[in-house]
């Protein structure tokens with residue numbers, strides 16, 4: 001017997017579209033979306049379920065599908081303080097996931113991504129399309145690994161950090177919290193908290 005799984009999304013823009021399609025592929029029925037207001041652009045014809053703070057109206061599963069790392073963290077923390085255990089992670093069916101990897105909740109792993117042996121993906125992380133997370137990496141809460149980025153083995157990515165599209169991070173590197181790594185960068189040295197780095201080899205972006 002097929003069990004119906006109902007899920008609602010919190011946040012309904014570009015990143016959410018990927019989350020919604022992934023959920024549908026996984027057999028979820030999408031009941032609607034929460035956002036700050038009802039949105040004119042509604043490509044999946046979803047029902048507006050009210051502003052974010054009205055999530056307690058329903059008992060189905062939830063996923064915070066907000067692309068911005070800071071807002072995703074804030075909204076997740078607010079809701080999970082009241083609704084523990086309601087969140088799921090969404091792994092596209094094409095993902096290659098090591099059986100020894102650990103995935104926390106409200107994680108999206110998008111099409112074609114690879115998460116290898118003993119890696120740990122914390123709450124609210126986005127591993128985007130075609131990204132590679134090699135063995136023994138730790139991706140801390142609410143970080144985002146953008147499409148086609150590659151993390152070699154034993155890399156740590158700090159909280160809310162963003163690794164840009166196609167960037168490469170050498171094995172063993174530690175990237176701090178709230179770091180931005182530009183698209184296409186090659187990171188060969190540890191990056192302290194709160195920095196933006198770009199280029200090959202990646203250097204601090206000074207404006």
Ligand SMILES: CC(C)(COP(=O)(O)OP(=O)(O)OC[C@H]1O[C@@H](n2cnc3c(N)ncnc32)[C@H](O)[C@@H]1OP(=O)(O)O)[C@@H](O)C(=O)NCCC(=O)NCCS
Nearest residue numbers: 128146147163164165180181182183184185196198199205
């Ligand atoms: C690094 C980044 C965040 C900087 O953005 P920004 O603060 O708006 O920077 P600007 O576009 O004003 O560029 C500032 C300087 O950095 C350079 N620069 C910006 N991004 C760069 C990159 N990825 N690699 C190399 N140089 C870069 C610009 O050429 C510019 O140099 P200049 O001052 O000599 O002209 C952004 O360019 C970037 O790479 N974002 C990642 C995009 C991405 O991966 N998206 C995926 C979404 S899922």
